[in-house]
Amino acid sequence: MPQTMASINITLNHLRSAVAASDCGSFRQAAELLGIRHSLLSRTIGQFEHAVGVMLFRRSRGGVVPTAAGKGILHISRMILEQVDNLIVMGRSSGCGAFGRLAIGFCTSMSAGNLRASLVEFKQRAPKIELATVERSRIHLINALRNGAIDIAIIPGQVPISDSKRLAVWSERILIMLPQEHPLAAYEQIHWTDLQNETVLLSQYDPGTDMEDVLVSKLVADDKRPNIERHDVSRGIVKSLISMGLGISLVMESDIGASLAGLVYREIQDGSGSSRIGFHAHWRDDNENPALQRFLSLLAERYPSPPAGEG
Structure with missing residues (x-):
């Protein structure tokens, strides 16, 4: 029983096969490039053409050339593949803290001092991470930390916050x-x-x-x-x-x-x-934001804790 257009799912393999054939001008060369059999590539492109309802290529002994309709579809296919590649790169980069968003809460000035210097250095190291700053009272910051509205709070003094970790950073x-x-x-x-x-x-x-x-x-x-x-x-x-x-x-x-x-x-x-007055950084125990982990690494590097028995 022949497949209808609705029953054929267009996959990335269809797009990659068609784009490779267009770039190579030959099904055989495209198959070699992709490391698959010529017959499989030809069948994959045939399924793609059946799904979109038009011929993508004019076939001849000298190779293949995109049809007028095929040029538009191949252009869109190429754009989709580029976007998918970008998504993969972004996902991998986010996993190591290169992209993403970090919300930082504080209740002191940023006109000078260590908080300002830390944020400046972090932005230099991770320019593609969006920084969101929140200036509120200590109580508001604690609530925001608990409900996940911010990733980290920099607070003066020693404030016990349940279900959170704490790092002594600097004093002023x-x-x-x-x-x-x-x-x-x-x-x-x-x-x-x-x-x-x-x-x-x-x-x-x-x-x-x-x-x-x-x-x-x-x-x-x-x-x-x-x-x-x-x-x-x-x-x-x-x-x-x-x-x-x-x-x-x-x-x-x-x-x-x-x-x-x-x-x-x-x-x-x-x-x-x-x-x-000493300052502490507070963050939730269960926060797995890679951008937060990268910022915490910077804080630990800039403000190392004294060895046991000191300070």
Whole structure:
């Protein structure tokens, strides 16, 4: 019983056989190129012609030449094969992290510092991976990590997150941001006790809460603490308030890359030296995104963990 057009499935073998015959100008040479029998190639092309309902080639003793209708079909066949080859290359590259998408969450500035440097280097190493950045509060980032909205969260401090892994990456110094005409601006280094009579403006959003925790830990006695004002604004607005002379603020050193005119930054110290906040990278245990694995390799390379017994 003869096959109908609907009963013949056009496969990649049909396309490759026809394109090879067109390129070689001969069924016999095309068969040799593909490493199959001449009769099999001829039968495969015949099935293809039957499926599309037109003759693809004019056959003669001198070889084969595409028909007018065949030229269009062969052109489309060639495009399909190229796309399939591209899919295979992309799939293999994605498997090793060369392509894909990586969503990174954070709650600190990217104007300077290690987060910025890490992303710049990662993009240089993997230019075809799409980077999606998400700036949110710590709580929002934890929820986004749990529901898979982001692949990795870079968070200050030590935050326990269930069903996730953690890597200690870098630490940042805490600096004082103040108007350039402020009396403390005359000093290169400032001590925590110098803040006793100051008004410290902090954002209610991360990492403002971390700054307040450090300040309270450094100045335990209530009568030694400065006046703390918490504002429901972004870090950028806090900078504007400081430039207006309404107080001073605590910032991480990554914030200094995007400063306003009239502001200066000074290191704050205690008897042990500069004060720092550590950062950790968090990711889900079951995340198999190859792009994430490549980024984690970069972080481990840039910020190796100290040997056991050190740090």
